[in-house]
Amino acid sequence: MNFGFSGEMIFLFFLALILFGPKKMPEIGRQVARFLNEFRRASYEFRSQIESEINSVDTSDTNGRNAGSSSASSRRQQILPPLQAPLGSLANRIFNPPPAEKLEAAENAAVENAAAENAAAPAEPAPVPEPAPAPRVEAPKVAPDA
Numbered sequence: 001m002n003f004g005f006s007g008e009m010i011f012l013f014f015l016a017l018i019l020f021g022p023k024k025m026p027e028i029g030r031q032v033a034r035f036l037n038e039f040r041r042a043s044y045e046f047r048s049q050i051e052s053e054i055n056s057v058d059t060s061d062t063n064g065r066n067a068g069s070s071s072a073s074s075r076r077q078q079i080l081p082p083l084q085a086p087l088g089s090l091a092n093r094i095f096n097p098p099p100a101e102k103l104e105a106a107e108n109a110a111v112e113n114a115a116a117e118n119a120a121a122p123a124e125p126a127p128v129p130e131p132a133p134a135p136r137v138e139a140p141k142v143a144p145d146a
Helices: 008-021 025-067 068-074 090-095 099-119
Strands: none
Touching: 068 099
């Protein structure tokens, strides 16, 4: 990372100095340094884990080719999880829609339930709207000297 002192960095330093004051600046600097150090450590661990997985896949492929066994080449290690969505999730319903017959049965059941609710509910009279008050017309105002 290139953290040279450019005009933007100097501006940000003075802005932070104005916002937080000189007493809080060392504490804020330590917190930023801790965050950057933690981020670097996590990215290094992630990178080393990915490289070790790639190396293990490469060595297993090399061993399988040298042995000449077809079962080793057909059995590949899977690094990423399967692409199937969890059962009952929205993604599963989108990518694996139910058959048309099941959809029609569900729609028919919903229509029947709505009809049964409408029949069971007593008919309430429709509310009568109140008439709107007539607009008041005021006489035009005239100046006293006219």
